Structures are given as structure tokens and as C-alpha cells.
Amino acid sequence: MSDQIVTLENATRSFPVFEGKRIYALRGIDLEVRRNEFLTLLGPSGCGKTTLLQAVSGFIDLEQGRILIEGKDITDVPPHRRPVNTVFQNYALFPHMSVGENTGYALEIAGVPVAERRKRVAEALEMVGLKDMENRRPRQLSGGQQQRVALARAIIARPKLLLLDEPLSALDKNLREAMRIELKTLQSELGISFVFVTHDQEEALTMSDRVAVLDAGQIQQIGTPRTVYDAPATTFVATFVGASNLFEGRREGERVVTPDGIAIHSKSPAANDAAVTALIRPEQFSLTAANDEPSLEMEVDQVVFVGSAFELLGRAAGGRKLTALIPASARGQVGAIEASRRARLYYDPASVHLIVPTEAAQ
Ligand SMILES: Nc1ncnc2c1ncn2[C@@H]1O[C@H](COP(=O)(O)OP(=O)(O)O)[C@@H](O)[C@H]1O
Ligand SMILES: [Mg+2]
Structure with a gap:
């Protein structure tokens, strides 16, 4: 079994802006996500973090380069056939469905029998600390609890890789800090790889096994939080992190x-x-x-x-x-x-x- 869950090779993607000019959101990114690691993509707004996640989940195509999952080229595999799930910043839950129904939605669509579904919904909700809340509606939950439902919904299909795009930025400061530790714990309990996106350096340093610092579509440095903080490779990394x-x-x-x-x-x-x-x-x-x-x-x-x-x-x-x-x-x-x-x-x-x-x- 290879040690990498995801490999990006020369991932390149641009978007048209005006008068035929293009902006490069990803400029030849080489990146390996290891099995069972918490990897954070850290960088200022507009540096290409969301584009990188969407390339991995398959919602955007690359212009150049390829993406491998467990060594297999999935560059042309559609999103629903990739073993990947995403938690977005705006985690829109279905308001008319209960917490349990929201959580089990993907399994229902996949035709998983009711009994099995119930069991897995209960398990997923327990993992995110929402045991016994199955019958509530989203509006009866706090912002933090809603975010946990979004997490439960994303992990229930047991993806090999979970992508999280600034999932904590809508929460207030205290809750955000509590959720950092919980997310890290959840990741190690689940034993799957997380790729977490943030522009908040403190978040990146506290949660990650490794941090990749991005600027203008390029990885400036990738390393443990301590390496990136103590031995930044560039002045950009030195000023952005701390x-x-x-x-x-x-x-x-x-x-x-x-x-x-x-x-x-x-x-x-x-x-x-x-x-x-x-x-x-x-x-x-x-x-x-x-x-x-x-x-x-x-x-x-x-x-x-x-x-x-x-x-x-x-x-x-x-x-x-x-x-x-x-x-x-x-x-x-x-x-x-x-x-x-x-x-x-x-x-x-x-x-x-x-x-x-x-x-x-x-
Ligand atoms: N669909 C799009 N059309 C045009 N430009 C885009 C599109 N998506 C992203 N971009 C541009 O690509 C760059 C990277 O965007 P993004 O990946 O969303 O950055 P981040 O998530 O780091 O804030 C930005 O300059 C953004 O304006
Ligand atoms: Mg973004």
C-alpha cells in the first residue's frame, strides 16, 4: 500500500479575467497527502486554496498535470466516483429534514437499507458529539452543532479523504477554538486523511500534522507546524505565519x-x-x-x-x-x-x- 493517499503532479489551472488575460489559481502544484494525516493548506484569500480542493474533489478540471488517488490516476474520474468528500464553509443543511435525515442523506441516495442507515447515522452523530439529537431540525441547533451535522454528513460515506474548506470561519472565536481540537481528534479517530483549508495561521499551527503555505498559486513551503514557524523557507512564509x-x-x-x-x-x-x-x-x-x-x-x-x-x-x-x-x-x-x-x-x-x-x- 502506498504511503500517499493523494498525489498532485504539476497541477495547473487558470481562469479568464478580462481582455483575454488569465489568472493562474494553481501554478504547477506538486503535493502529496499522506495516509491518515491532517494537512492544512494555509494562505491569503485568493491564493488558490479552494481551487486546489475543487481539483481534488473533481469539481474543476486541470489544464495541465494529474491527480492520483492511492497511485491511480483519477484526473478524468467524475466527482461522485472519487473516494472524497467535502465540508464547505456554507454547510447548508436541508431545513425541512431532521438531523438524522440530513446525516444519512448520502446513504439514502445510495440505496443503503434503512436498518444499516440508522446504525451508521447514530455512529456518525456520536462521533461528532451529537448523540440523541437525531430528531431535531437544523434551526433548533446552534451554529457549532450545525457545523457538526455537516461533518457527520461528510464522514458517513466513509471517504478516504475529507476536504474541509474554511469550515470554522462562520463560527465565533470560542467555538472555533474548541472545534480545532475536536476536528483533530475526530481525524485521528476516523483514521482518514483531512485536507483542511484556512487563512488563519493559528488554526493551521494548532491542528495540523503538516502545513502547506500557498501564495499566488504556488506552494512556498510544506512542513510540520514547527518547521514552518521556526525555519520558514521564504520571507512570505515568515511574515504570513506569525x-x-x-x-x-x-x-x-x-x-x-x-x-x-x-x-x-x-x-x-x-x-x-x-x-x-x-x-x-x-x-x-x-x-x-x-x-x-x-x-x-x-x-x-x-x-x-x-x-x-x-x-x-x-x-x-x-x-x-x-x-x-x-x-x-x-x-x-x-x-x-x-x-x-x-x-x-x-x-x-x-x-x-x-x-x-x-x-x-x-
Ligand atoms: N470560477 C472562477 N472564475 C474566475 N476566477 C476564479 C474562479 N475561481 C477562482 N478564481 C480566481 O482564482 C484565484 C484563486 O481563487 P481561490 O482558489 O478561490 O482562492 P482561495 O480559496 O485561496 O481564496 C483568485 O484570484 C480567484 O479570483
Ligand atoms: Mg477559498
Whole structure:
């Protein structure tokens, strides 16, 4: 059995926009979805996430490239014959049908006998935490419960692959956060692969086994949430996934020197004199030095209390913007900074990642 459930090879698709011009929603995407993994497609609005899902489900055709499921070319197989199901953002349930009828609809259409159907509806509803709600109507449920019915409906036919297109974006913040954990749990219980689409980086980091970051129809990077966050391949990934301080410059020995004269120490590999960008996440800065760590002087414009931390917003010598995130436990030191409007920010050179431009990323 192959390790991949889905393989996309050079998947390419454009749409006409105006005056014969076309916009490329997918530009030669190569992607493998592994068996039993939670893969998230993360990217800004318009980067091609929905188009990619629709190519996999078969609702749009590719111009070039092919799609394999378990090694078998399904590029020309119609949607209803693919072992794939989709949960949409607008999960429109049938209002006149009960929760149970909504859930079992696909089985009814497929002619599955009533007794078997009942059993599987009960199982599916139990999995999504809606046991004993079979006889309710959708309007008697909360938004979160309706979303769960949509999930039950999608998993009841036991697809090998579930595609989820921003399914949480219609829910309020608390519910969205609770559903993240539930979705991840559901995926591992079901033992099927999920391809989940979102533009919310926090959602992507918390739920996924791997994250594919998309921009303008191309995959910028694919990796575990930690890899994508700690070692972004491009400046796009660094800024889209999390907050960042970026220092574009040239490698000189153990340092990266920027045109405005800032030197950032880094132990990451990069050829001498290469054009690189050093990344320091706001939380990598500290107000106290561990040993003889290097530091930056910051002129502080604003101190923002965010509950568990203080955000320091300000500028380095030369005017470049800096952001630091300091744990709330350092409130004494932060008090002094609020008074003096100056901070010394220490960092560990071993944790400074260097983004090295490659041909593929340009
Ligand atoms: N049916 C269509 N006709 C014309 N342009 C489209 C169509 N579908 C998608 N696009 C364009 O393709 C690009 C990618 O769209 P989409 O896949 O929906 O992005 P996302 O889901 O990441 O927001 C966008 O620029 C969008 O406007
Ligand atoms: Mg979309």
C-alpha cells in the first residue's frame, strides 16, 4: 500500500479575467497527502486554496498535470466516483429534514437499507458529539452543532479523504477554538486523511500534522507546524505565519549586516557574502542576557499589555521597526522600560534562522 493517499503532479489551472488575460489559481502544484494525516493548506484569500480542493474533489478540471488517488490516476474520474468528500464553509443543511435525515442523506441516495442507515447515522452523530439529537431540525441547533451535522454528513460515506474548506470561519472565536481540537481528534479517530483549508495561521499551527503555505498559486513551503514557524523557507512564509522581525542583509562571518548598519548574529549556515534575511520572532527577544548574548537597543514607542505578555513596539537605531514579546512575569522590568522608553533586547544567535533565497522561492 502506498504511503500517499493523494498525489498532485504539476497541477495547473487558470481562469479568464478580462481582455483575454488569465489568472493562474494553481501554478504547477506538486503535493502529496499522506495516509491518515491532517494537512492544512494555509494562505491569503485568493491564493488558490479552494481551487486546489475543487481539483481534488473533481469539481474543476486541470489544464495541465494529474491527480492520483492511492497511485491511480483519477484526473478524468467524475466527482461522485472519487473516494472524497467535502465540508464547505456554507454547510447548508436541508431545513425541512431532521438531523438524522440530513446525516444519512448520502446513504439514502445510495440505496443503503434503512436498518444499516440508522446504525451508521447514530455512529456518525456520536462521533461528532451529537448523540440523541437525531430528531431535531437544523434551526433548533446552534451554529457549532450545525457545523457538526455537516461533518457527520461528510464522514458517513466513509471517504478516504475529507476536504474541509474554511469550515470554522462562520463560527465565533470560542467555538472555533474548541472545534480545532475536536476536528483533530475526530481525524485521528476516523483514521482518514483531512485536507483542511484556512487563512488563519493559528488554526493551521494548532491542528495540523503538516502545513502547506500557498501564495499566488504556488506552494512556498510544506512542513510540520514547527518547521514552518521556526525555519520558514521564504520571507512570505515568515511574515504570513506569525509575527516577525526580518533583517535583510549580507552574510559576514557569523553575522548578517543590514544596509542600515545593524549586525545580527546567527549560527545558521549560509555562504559568506550571500544575500540573506535573518529572522527573529518577537518572543525570541529577552530583557536579560543568558551569557554574553548579543543585543539590540530599542527605542520604545508603545507597550501593549496582551494578558500573558507585553508587546514592545519600537525602533532600532537607524529607525527600523522592531517588535518584542516579553512574558508578563517580567512586569517589573517592563515598568522601567515604560518610564525610560528604552529597552535592550537580547537574543540567542543559535536560534536566529536565516532565509536564503533559492531559485525555487523567487
Ligand atoms: N470560477 C472562477 N472564475 C474566475 N476566477 C476564479 C474562479 N475561481 C477562482 N478564481 C480566481 O482564482 C484565484 C484563486 O481563487 P481561490 O482558489 O478561490 O482562492 P482561495 O480559496 O485561496 O481564496 C483568485 O484570484 C480567484 O479570483
Ligand atoms: Mg477559498
